[in-house]
Amino acid sequence: MIKPKRHNYKNLKIWSLGIEIVDDVFTITKTFPTEEKFGLISQINRCSISIPSNIAEGSARTDKSFSHYLDISLGSSFELETQLIIAFNRKYINKTTLTSIEEKIGEFQRMTMGFQNKL
Numbered sequence: 001m002i003k004p005k006r007h008n009y010k011n012l013k014i015w016s017l018g019i020e021i022v023d024d025v026f027t028i029t030k031t032f033p034t035e036e037k038f039g040l041i042s043q044i045n046r047c048s049i050s051i052p053s054n055i056a057e058g059s060a061r062t063d064k065s066f067s068h069y070l071d072i073s074l075g076s077s078f079e080l081e082t083q084l085i086i087a088f089n090r091k092y093i094n095k096t097t098l099t100s101i102e103e104k105i106g107e108f109q110r111m112t113m114g115f116q117n118k119l
Contacts, residue, residue, distance in 0.1 A: 007066065009052075009059035014115055017108045018052030018073070024101055025080070032092045040092070044083045050076035051108070063119040070116045074109060081105050 009015045025048040029041045051073050058069020081102060088098045 006061075007059040009056040012055060012059070012115070014073075014108060014112045015052050015055045015059075017104070017111065018055060021051055021077075021080075021101070021104055021108060022048045024104065028084075028087075028093060028097060028101065032087070036092070040083065040087060040090075044080065044087070047076050047080045047083060051080070067116055067119050070112055070119075074112055077105050077109055077112075 025044055029044055032041050054069045054073040054076065058066040058073075061069070084093065084098055084101060087093050088095070
């Protein structure tokens, strides 16, 4: 019987980029108003954590199941992008900050979709 191939998530560029996004997001949300601690800050931080976490969790599964976890990770990245636009609209972040993190999220999305297509 052939053992299904597993992926070492720590060696995946998409996982590393996801970790970078988490670090960037936590730095960004430190500047938000304290009244957002249990609202937007919490939501954005949890959403960013979901990106690399789902890659790590899915990497131990079959390729078909891993693809599902990559879908969840991608969904979290689009959700994060939306929440950051809300933060920009609320004037919690400036355009430069938004553009910079959006570029990183976009790169993550392209890389993840490409990786998913190769599974």
